[in-house]
Every structure is written in structure tokens, then in C-alpha cells.
Amino acid sequence: MAVSASPDQSNVGRSMKVTVERAALLKSLGHVHRVVERRNTIPILSNVLLRAEAGELRLKATDLDLEVTETQAADVERTGATTVPAHVLYDIVRKLADGAQVSLETIGETGQMQIRSGRSRFNLQTLPQEDFPDIAAGELPHSFSLPAQDLKKLIDKTQFAISTEETRYYLNGIYFHTIDSDGRQVLRAVATDGHRLARVETAAPQGAGGMPGVIVPRKAVAEIQKLLDGADADVTVELSPAKIRLTVGSVVLTSKLIDGTFPDYQRVIPAGNDKTLVVERDMFAQAVDRVSTISSERGRAVKLALADGKLTLSVTNPDSGSATEEIEVDYEASPLDVGFNARYLLDITGQLDGDTALFKLADPGSPTLIQDREGAPALYVLMPMRV
């Protein structure tokens, strides 16, 4: 067969040779490979895209809803791009010697990529990089930045309330939006599963005003949470009604948003609850945990009997017995008996920061407000149980 082009020309865009530091590569792969599902019907979604150009190696992985890209410095000998199985590459790099240099090189004629480090040599099957999907394209008109820890707090304190039930898909994420609260602009995160609701806010960053309300899906929320772990710089957020992009240092995460309308959560936040209860948070949580030991089944209910200055927690399980615990509280309204799911109470008290927790109740069939204190940035609403 006649060779019509010189080897250099035929390899343009495909031949790649790059050398990187093992630790840096592992960290980048650690960020991107989590996005890749273990089982895929589309083979290329199992792969990570590697692109070497201008002194940088860029890694990209996607599941078609979520895409993570990380860029790192690299010694690029020949520019090019290819895709290889993400989990395999991650496992290989993880097992290489610490501090080693890793060279990645595509071998034009076999369609494989060779990984060399020390005396180890691996050849991985590749898939053409042209086929790698790109979901990040498109205009993201809204943009602002805020401290990483502020965003992390919004997510950490609401994530537990995200619904896992698929039929109400619009509850399967955190709803971010800006709103005018007491005369100042705030950025709010809200999540609910239909039984409880978490609402956390922070001062709206410059440029966030006018952003559309968006629902960030659970998987993206979990990934963002991990990226923000330990980050201290500012995070850039870019938004369109359909997509969100976060830039945290060298990592760029792009996710599709849940296409749905988040319910009008303001309506379920009670304003007229006049029975206030102040408890010591740890003591209360421990007491709930203790008495609920006695109930075994799912949806376990704990009864709160409130009377002047006293809270009695009780659980009865005809199968195993009963438990009560009395704690001193700050309560002056008329006596009230109300039941709650013990797990929900523990979830919420676990999110509170202060030494005390403030409950605002109305009656055994109406939503209850739980906060650190009056006007705290985080607010929780919990629906009682009927027992």
C-alpha cells in the first residue's frame, strides 16, 4: 500500500505525547473519574478525554448530564487528544509509585495509548476523541462569584432534604435563587422532600441579582460538595436557565439543570407559629436518639409533650416497650402534644450550628419551624406525624 502522506502529517491531531507528575495526574483524575458511571450503554461515556496542548493537559469526563474538566500543567512533547477508560486509567495511576513521572503517548497505528512510568508500561484501548460528547457548549449569560465556603454552607445545610423519589423529579435537587429579604438581596438554597424543608441563605454576591431560579440535580450537588471541600478561593458561577457552570481553581464543572418548576416553598413556611420552644441542641438530639432506640420500624415516631418549662419525649412500641425522657426547656405557651419522625428531627438538629435550637409550633397538624435562633440564615420546616 502506498503511503501518501509523511508520518508527521498523518498523526496530526491524533498523536499525543505528554509527561506529567503522578500526584498531580491522580488528583485531577480523582476529580473527573467520579462522574463516570460504572456501567454505560454508550461506550465512550466510560472514557476520559485527555487533551494535551500548550503546556497543559486537560482531562474531561461526562455522563451527559454532568461534565467535569480539569486542567493541569504538563510537559507536552506533541499535542493531541484521545480517550481511554476512566476507571482503568485512575486505577493504574493510583498504583504507580509516588513521585513518579508518567508519560502518556498515543501510538498512531494501533489506536492505543501507552502509559509509561518507571519500568511499568501499559497499553490502553482508545476511542476517537471526536466522538466525545460536549455538553458544556452554549451561552451562560449570568455570572457571579462568591467565596467557596459560603457556597459550601448553602449546599451542606440543605442537601439532606433533597427528595429521592423520582416521580416528583423537580424536588430531586437544590433550588438556588435570589430574593429580596428584609430589604437586602440574598442568594437562597432550598431543598425539600415533601415532608421537611431546608432553606439557607447568604448575602447575594455581586452580579447574582436577576439570575434565574435553578434546580441543581443531586448528583451535581454531591460533586460540587466534594470540589468545594477544602477550597478557600472564590468560586465562579455561570448560569443559563438550562445549565450551570462552576469554576473552582483549575476544575470546571458543568451540569444540566432540572427542567421543572420548584414549588412555591414560601407558602409552606408558617408565619404565625406563636408557641416558641428553646432547647439545648445537643441535649435534645441525644434525648431523641435515646428514646427512639425503642422503636424498630421505619417512620418511627417520637412524641413531644410540651408543658410549662418541660419537654417530655416518649416512644411506645407495643413489641418491645416504651421510653420517656424529660428535659428542661424554655417554653411558656399552652401545653401541646406533637409527634415527629425521629430521624427527621435528628437530621435537622444535626444541621444546626448553635448551642440552642429554636422551635416555633402551632398545633399537632401544622408545620413547625426550626432554627438556631430568630433570624438565623438557615431555617427548617418539619411536618409532624399523626400517631
Next chain:
Amino acid sequence: MAPSPVRRLDPVLVDRIAAGEVIERPAAAVKELVENAIDAGAGAIEVVIEAGGRRLIRVTDDGRGMTPQDLELAVERHATSKLPDGDLFAIGTLGFRGEALPSIGAVARLSIVTRTADAAQAAAILVDGGAKGPVRPAAGARGTRVEIADLFGATPARLKFLKSDRAEALAVADIVRRLALAHPAIRFTLAGDTISTIDLPAEGSDEAAALRRAARIVGADFVDDALPIDVMREGVRVHGFAGLPTAHRGSASHVHWMVNGRPVRDKLLSGAVRGAYADVLPADRHPILVMSVDCDPREVDVNVHPAKSEVRFRDPGLVRGLVVSALRAAIAAAGHRATAQGGRDALQTLAGRQPQSFVQRTFVGWQAPVDTGGTAASGDAHGSPLPGFAEAQTPFRSQDEQISSAFLPAADARAHADDAPALDAPLGAARAQIHANYIVAQTRDGLVIVDQHAAHERIVYERLKAERAARGIARQILLIPEVVDLDPADADRLLAAAGLLEAAGLVVEGFGPGAVAVREVPAALAGGDIKGLLRDALDALLDERDAPVEARLDRVLSSIACHGSIRSGRRLKPEEMNALLRQMEITPSAGQCNHGRPTYVELKLSDIEKLFGRR
């Protein structure tokens, strides 16, 4: 084109149109004729078909017969002897429409020979494709003989829609069997060229006769597995035989209902059966059941369906309640009774293997008869002609080694003098646990093998259900009520049943036309698919099944029970085994686990003796 003028249809054409409704296939014609014979007070009915009924259907009875005058009128439309008072609300006979004979006459060649007891001779008439011939004198025995030849010969289009001769003949057989079930006092015979002959002797008219007839139709095992039922409330009597839950079938074709002697396939009744057995049958399995509802003809409307296979009760709630409660009571009373089938199967397997075991013993020693570990699977291998000695020996050698470990009882509770009271209990005294899953117990007159996991699962499940009933259902109130869009009629149906649903922990209220807002759900189902729950509830309401929400809660309990019960592989002490047996005896439906598998099999001493040729 000018519009065609409106004109009255030719009477023959009218009959053919009507025939399409009443006589849709040969089986329908047989049904009409056999019903006529039953209404005529026949003591024996003989049916003969050829080519699946297409070529010939002949029904001969020894009933009252007709006078020549009646005969002439009988083949006219809407002429019948069966509504003497003209009261459509008190129908005591199977037929009443007066449509069958003229309809058949319109689409086939119909000939009738009939003689009353006191007539000197028989009378005959021929109707061919709607053209009525004169009544002629003829020779004939007392009773009536109806012959239909060339069915649908006058309506060739219908012929094209018939299935194969064999399929049509089976449909005829099915109809005859169902009618026979309802009338055990009448002798039925069916013969045809494509089916084997059915001959059901007259059995009499008491319940024992009904059971004998039922056994001939649904299978001889039914005699052992049938629970007699006979209850009466407000003039409605429900009686018959319900099969044990462990004797289940893959289709509902063995659920037979009769209403005032008329076989029916009624949604209300089959729904009631499903409801009553819901808890004790595996999904998609059906019981065997032969039951009748008898009531004042005024209480039931049979004039609902041309083929009369559906009925309408004046008080459906009463009938349904009566059926469900009677069935539930019978199943509960049967308690831990498992089908005798298990024991029979075991016996058959053992008995079938005996001759080979004997041969093997000549060269493998005593181990062969103990080879029950792989009985079913290895049966064929043993059944094959004996191979050479060397070949035969190898498999048994290895089994020999297994025996020492696998067949060692996991627990040993050999007979003590003081376990006499336990021996008298239905499930006896535990003797050993084998394969760390099966408890072997001895009773006064036999041997019981219990699957410990299945048995304990049922016990835990029943306890959880009793607990729930005692405590009521905890409800989680929803912060954001879930609005579910439904068909407006469905929404109304749900809202009408709101009280019932609330008792089960599901609180719904109207939310505009065609929408329902769910405000509270059972705490155990919180976080699940509410829409699905609502749809399930709706389906159950449509089918008139009981307690739709409870059914879901039961499923949750059932899975809890499965995880909360002792596993196979757990070694039990003798005391634990005996305690399990005693619990089984007092637990409802302990004869089958939540998935409908039997929890134990019993071998009677007499059966064991039979195995050893002592009887």
C-alpha cells in the same frame, strides 16, 4: 345518489343479527341447549359434537319434552315457557329470553324431536337457515333431542372467525364441565371426534355429591384440599368448596362460581376471591374453588349479558362481604394445614425411586436408600439402564463422603419419655434439624418436615400485622401536598372512599375536577411513590378489592418479616424447634410462607408403611 328509504328489516335478517350476539361460537349453542335441557328437568344430558360443533351438535335429554303446539312456537323469536308470570325480576330458570332456538335456526339447520311423557308419539320440526318447516309426527323417546347441523352455514363470515375444530371442541367441553359443576344431580356425557369423552355420572344433590362432582372436574386432589364453606346472611347463601391456599394454579380457570345454578364469570365474585386469598397466595397464582351463591331470584339480575355470564346483585356489598369473610374464615380455620400435595409429591418421588434403590443396594451397600439429597434431580440418572459396575460406583462413592457431613443432623432431639404431649400436637415433637434448615418432627401418626425459614417468616409477618391492627397506622403529614391528576370519574371514586383510605393512613381531598391532593400518607410508605400508591388504591377500588393501602403496607411488612425471620442455615436447639412448631400451630395461615410456598409437608405413618410395602 338519492338516500335509501328507511325500511323494516327482513325477519330472517333480524334473527341472524341477533344470532350474532347470542350464538357466537359452537360452545354458545351448546350452552343454550344444555341449559334448556336442565330447565326441562332432565336427569341425563348427552352432548355429541362433530368437527368442533361446526358440522353437528346433538343434545339429547330425558326431560319433560314439548307438545307439538309448544314445539311450533318454541322456534319463534321471544317465545319461551320460562317466564310464566312475565316477571323478569324473578327468574328461576337458566333461560328466559326465548332467543336461543330461533337464533340457532337462523344460522344453521336445526331439527328438534320431542315427546312429553303422556304423548303417544314424538313431534319433530326442521328450521333451515331461518325457514321454518311444518311440525311432523316422529318416533322418539321421552325428552327432547336437538340437532344443529352446519352451524353458521347461513353466515359464512362467522365461520371464518372460528378457531380450529379442536379449540372449539375444548370450548364446548369447558361449557359442559361448568354446567355440570352446577348440577351434580344430572348425568352429563360429552362425546366428539376431536376430544376425549367426558362422562360424569349423576352424583345426587347434597354437598358430598357436589364435592365428588367437583373432584371429577378440577382434579381428584381437590377432595383432600377442599375446605367446605356454607354461610348464610340475609337470605343469601354462599356454599361450596374452597381449595387450600397451597394448592394453587397459574390461571383463574379453576375458580368456578355458580349463581342460582348458573355458571358465571363475575368480576365481583372473582375480586372477592382475590381479596380473600391475597395474603396467602403468591402473586399471579389462583386458588381452586367451586362455590355457589344461592339467593332469591329477585336479589340478582341475570339479564345483564346476552350469554348471561355476568350477573348483578342488588346488594353487591353484602355478597362480597359474605364471600370474603367466609373464605377468610375457612382459610384461617385451616390454619397451618398445608396441601396434602406436598406429602403426595414426596411419596411419589420416594416410591418411584424404590426399585432402583434396591438394585443399587446390591453393590453400593446401605447408602443408596438414604440418597434423598438429590432425589428429584438425580432420579433420571438412576432410572437409566445400569451401567458397568465401575461407572456406577464412582458417583456413589463421592456421595458416600458427603453423607458423613451433610446428613449428620444439625441438632438432635431424640425421643424422650416426657414429650408425649408434644407428640399429640398437630405438628408433633421436633426430632432433628437437617441441612440446617429442615426440622423433622414426629407426630402420633406420621412425620412432619418443616422449612424453618418459610415457617418463621409467616409467624413474624402475622405478628407484625396483628401489631399494626392493634396500634393503628402512623401518618406522616405532607409539607407540600402531592396533587395527583386523575380521570374525573376516578378522582370521584377515590374521594368517595376517602374514609376507608384515611383509616389506612392515606388522607386525600379534592383539588378541583379530576385532581386529588394527598395530605397525609402512612409513615411506613413516606418517601415512596405517592402517585403509584394512589393508582394502586384506585385499581383496588375498581376491582372491589379490600384495603388497597393495607395491601401495600402488608408488602412492606412482608419484606420486613423476610429479613426479620430466622434464616436457613441457622442451627436450632431442640427447644427452639419445638417452640417454632407450637407457634406455627397457633398462627393463622402458617401452612404457607408469605410467598405462598408450603412451610411443611406431612407424611402419614400409613404412607411410610406403604413405601416399605407393609401395607
